[in-house]
Amino acid sequence: MKKRIVITGAAGFIGSHLAETLLDRDYTVVGLDNFVTGDRANIAGMANRAGRDFTFIEHNVSNYITVDGPVDYVLNWASPASPIDYMDLPIQTLKVGSLGTLNALGLAKAKNAVFVTASTSEVYGDPLEHPQKETYWGHVNPIGPRSVYDEAKRFAEALTMAYHRTHKVNTKIVRIFNTYGPRMRLNDGRAVPAFMSQALRNEDVTVFGDGSQTRSFTYVSDLVDGIIRLMLSNENDPVNLGNPREMTIKAIAETIIRMTGSKSRLIYKPLPVDDPKQRRPDITRARTILGWEPKVQLDEGLVKTIEYFRTKVG
Numbered sequence: 001m002k003k004r005i006v007i008t009g010a011a012g013f014i015g016s017h018l019a020e021t022l023l024d025r026d027y028t029v030v031g032l033d034n035f036v037t038g039d040r041a042n043i044a045g046m047a048n049r050a051g052r053d054f055t056f057i058e059h060n061v062s063n064y065i066t067v068d069g070p071v072d073y074v075l076n077w078a079s080p081a082s083p084i085d086y087m088d089l090p091i092q093t094l095k096v097g098s099l100g101t102l103n104a105l106g107l108a109k110a111k112n113a114v115f116v117t118a119s120t121s122e123v124y125g126d127p128l129e130h131p132q133k134e135t136y137w138g139h140v141n142p143i144g145p146r147s148v149y150d151e152a153k154r155f156a157e158a159l160t161m162a163y164h165r166t167h168k169v170n171t172k173i174v175r176i177f178n179t180y181g182p183r184m185r186l187n188d189g190r191a192v193p194a195f196m197s198q199a200l201r202n203e204d205v206t207v208f209g210d211g212s213q214t215r216s217f218t219y220v221s222d223l224v225d226g227i228i229r230l231m232l233s234n235e236n237d238p239v240n241l242g243n244p245r246e247m248t249i250k251a252i253a254e255t256i257i258r259m260t261g262s263k264s265r266l267i268y269k270p271l272p273v274d275d276p277k278q279r280r281p282d283i284t285r286a287r288t289i290l291g292w293e294p295k296v297q298l299d300e301g302l303v304k305t306i307e308y309f310r311t312k313v314g
């Protein structure tokens with residue numbers, strides 16, 4: 001019998017890659033999405049390849065979720081995830097992190113399914129410890145513009161652990177660091193798609209602040225591999241997944257300009273409120289518990305992502 005997986009946010013960037021990889025590993029996938037930030041194009045060809053067993057339910061998971069039949073895993077991936085999206089959709093972001101997670105946990109409990117939730121490096125806020133270990137409690141502004149995402153995800157982690165401790169649901173929490181790859185939205189405002197769309201159009205590349213803030217960028221296939229390893233593991237405590245290769249935002253902007261052969265120049269804009277100054281995962285836990293290591297080099301991942309964005313830039 002094939003294992004059956006429910007993925008909320010299946011039309012999103014990471015959700016759709018997860019769905020596709022799991023279908024190719026012979027799981028049955030039921031995808032849910034309401035297309036607030038997801039895209040129909042991401043799931044359009046999902047069921048086309050022979051042997052893939054994919055069904056889709058258009059649904060807002062902040063409302064009660066109904067899925068008929070047995071379910072072995074619930075992957076809780078629905079949420080706006082880019083800063084401009086969640087600041088534009090503050091209430092929806094808080095609702096999906098809280099009510100959406102509650103409904104997805106309820107589904108997992110009812111079906112006796114393993115539950116995996118998409119958490120984020122944002123739970124560490126603007127971190128005072130570097131690199132960030134899972135044991136770090138974070139430095140989060142509870143009322144700032146980013147709080148709608150950060151606190152929703154922190155609440156989702158608390159709720160997940162409560163279901164684990166109280167109802168004995170087999171839960172997993174993955175703290176996802178900056179991830180990039182095909183299917184990111186051109187205009188989602190995040191650094192990689194913003195820089196690529198600007199560079200491919202030979203427009204000014206907008207660096208916020210002086211560009212000395214750092215991030216660590218993971219290619220989406222590495223992330224998906226780590227998520228599936230966690231899903232199949234016995235681990236119930238949070239696990240960071242990210243590439244520890246840290247770089248400044250100015251450096252990634254310059255790399256993208258060089259790799260696209262662009263004539264763009266850097267321009268500097270004000271740093272958004274509460275923008276974290278540095279971010280790098282400590283992935284000791286993922287290495288030891290999951291035997292996971294990011295494999296895709298930055299240049300290799302950027303080439304594939306640039307190829308995708310070339311098809312999208314008009």
Ligand code: UDP
Nearest residue numbers: 083189190191192194206207208213249275
């Ligand atoms: N950033 C930038 N220019 C842009 C978009 C983002 O300089 O056009 C910066 C942003 O201020 C942050 C970093 O790039 O310091 C990563 O931003 P992103 O929105 O990708 O994700 P975050 O890590 O902040 O959630």
